[in-house]
Amino acid sequence: MFNAAGHGGQVTEQLEDNRNTGVQDSDAWSAHKTETGVVYYYNALTGESTYQKPTGYKGELEKVATEPVPVSWDKLAGTNWSIVTTSDGKKYYYDNKQKVSSWQLPPEVCEILKNAESGSLKEGSTSLQDAATIENKGVISIDASTPAIQTGGRDSLPLRQTVAPASPSPLDLIKKKLQDAGASSAPSALATSSATSELNGSKPADAALKGQLVANNGEKLKDNNGDVNISDSSSDSDDEEHGPSKEDCIRQFKVMLKERGVAPFSKWEKELPKIVFDPRFKAIPSHSTRRAIFDHYVRTRAEEERKEKRAALKAAVEAYKELLEEASEDINQKTDYQEFKRKWGADTRFEALDRKEREILFSENDPRYKAMKHEERETIFNEYIVELKSAEQEAEQAAKAKVDEQAKLKERERETRKRKEREEQEMERVKMKIRRKEAVSSYQALLVEMIKDPKASWTESKPKLEKDPQGRARNPDLGQGDAEKLFRDHVKDLYERCVRDFRALLSEVITPEVAARTTAEGKTAINSWSEAKGHLRSDLRYNKLPSKDKESIWRRYADDLTRKLRQSDTKEKDKSDTDGKQPRSSDPPRRR
Incomplete structure (x- = not known):
């Protein structure tokens, strides 16, 4: 059996394949086509249908045939059974009262066939036997004990709604x-x-199945030996009585x-x-x-x-x-x-x-x-709305004025706070400047006290300076690098002072008269450094500069002095020449 009413009488494979097909969980889905050719899928266990291909479906869509539909309906006289013919030529039995369908010849019909064979209903028996020939390949003798696999059908099952x-x-x-x-x-x-x-229930399903064949209630079955019609009068009268x-x-x-x-x-x-x-x-x-x-x-x-x-x-x-x-x-x-x-x-x-x-x-x-009357209700309502709007406007204005006042107050507070912050920052800058100036002065005093050699280095002097008991070298108001910069400036000042003192010494000791003195070897204080050192060594200002610096300063001084002496000699010679060319007042005038 299969669901002929709810499933539309689906028969998609050959009769031999239908005998061995069973609905299992893994193969519950089957593919079908509507009359318009649209493919859909049906689950025989749940009754669900969908256009989307299920994940468990293993069939081939190319082999899906258009779903067969019932095209004719012939009642079997004396029973509740009818023979239904589908659009693909297949036939099955349908019980109008029990709402079941079957590919196998029902037992009730078999009983009538047996009675007909005994001679009571010979003509009716012939018609029923012809109707039982589903495949139209010849007259097949069927009794109630014949299994479904031999008759090409399935076991009877109740219709699935x-x-x-x-x-x-x-x-x-x-x-x-x-x-x-x-x-x-x-x-x-x-x-x-x-x-x-x-x-x-059963009424709509029965009526629907019967209504399919209202236009086809006169169709007749044929067997292989000849045309034998089922009682037309009985079928027509039953359809008119039961069909919607x-x-x-x-x-x-x-x-x-x-x-x-x-x-x-x-x-x-x-x-x-x-x-x-x-x-x-x-x-x-x-x-x-x-x-x-x-x-x-x-x-x-x-x-x-x-x-x-x-x-x-x-x-x-x-x-x-x-x-x-x-x-x-x-x-x-x-x-x-x-x-x-x-x-x-x-x-x-x-x-x-x-x-x-x-x-x-x-x-x-x-x-x-x-x-209140309807007119008065509306009037009072409108007046109340006006009062509400007026109250809302007043409340909004008061709230706005309050917000504006608060905004102005906040603005004044913000300006006051900013001005105070600026004043505090300015005061802090002045204080920092004063503290730094004091720190620089203290550090410079420390340098004057401890660093007296212009040849002193920062690496050697730094540890000595940091040992100052007053902590003047570690003052936090001195920035990074300020101590070293002040040290180098101090050493530079010392060097420049020593250079000035040495030049003053040269001016005092090596005078033009000393420069004019010549030794037996022809050396003077301006052409021989060793001769000059003899005149300078006794002074303390001589030892404050390195030897190379002393010599270089001496050479520049000697060059300047030599140039001055030459210029002086040249002026004196020129003066003497001028004096020799002038005529004497006691000499007689020349003759022409």
Whole structure:
């Protein structure tokens, strides 16, 4: 057996393969094609269908055939069974009462066949045996004990109903909230459970399967030996008695669309997996008719939903007003919404509306509100709004003035703080300058006291200076490198002073008269350093400079002195020459 009603009579492989196929967890998914050629996947265990390829699917999409659908329905006289022929030529048996289908010849039909063979129903038996020949390859003798594998079928299984639970409309949802659990007067029209149970029951499925063949109830079966018709009058009368009308099928199809949650303006391809396995889908055999009904439904569904929502809202408002009337004894001028909610919040009529609507209706139920006329209410309300706006403006102006005053005060405080910071910084700079000046003076005094040799080095002198008991060399007000710089400046001053003293010594000792003295070797104080040293060595100023510096200073001095002496001699010679050329007053004048 397989789910002929809920699964649309799917037969996708050869009859021999169907005998050995079993639904297992690992191979539960199977691929199928709709009438339009769209491939979808169906899970035989869960009844789920989807357009997305499942991860566990191992089949080949190229071998997927278009899903077969029932094309004819012939009742077997004297039984509840019918022979259903699909679009791919396959045939199976379907029990209208038990809602089961089978590839194997049912036992009830076998019993009738046996009785017919005995001679009681010879003509009917022939028709039934011809109907049992599913593959149309010849007359096959079948009895109740023949296994399914030999007859090319499967064991009988109950039909799988793939219809999902009904999706109630917004009107139904709100009305359902309004139903009091203990109220016996709740209207039966608000409940949707009856429609859902009827959908999951046997009536719609039976009606849908029968409705597929209303147009084909006169089709006849043929065997290999000749054409033998099943009783046309019996089949026609049964179809007219049990089969739904075309209008019923269309109505059930629309109900199915609503229950499946088909959204307004949705697409056919999107919603097809939701409805393709429903028996009511196959109850309309024509694809174009299904599509036309679907298109009309999605176009008009939005307006229907709006009407349902308006009706549901109206019903919820009326129920909430009834709740307010019932609770009027507990409501007074001091009762607010939160207190009312604590007492009556569990009532279904309270929950049926949203919070905003509940508060508005609660306020309108206030006796002070009802005591005023409609015109007076609006006038007083507008006056109150004007007063509120005026009060708000005054409060805003006061708040703004306060904010401005605070801002000005903060600005003054900020300026005062900045001025004070600047003054403090200036005072600190002056103090630092004074401290540094004092530190420099103290350090210079230390240098004068301890460093008297112009040839002293910083490396050797630094440890001596740091041992000063007054700590003048380690004063923190002296910056990095200041001590060394002051030391080098001091040594430079000492050297320059020694140079000045040595030059003064040269000027005092080596005079032009001393320079004019010549020894036996022809040496003088200006052409021989050794001769000059003899004149200078006895003075203390001579020992303060290094020898190389002494000699270089002496040479420059000697050169200057020599140049001066030469210039002096030249002037004297020129003067003497001038004096010799002038005529004497005692000489006689020359003759011409």
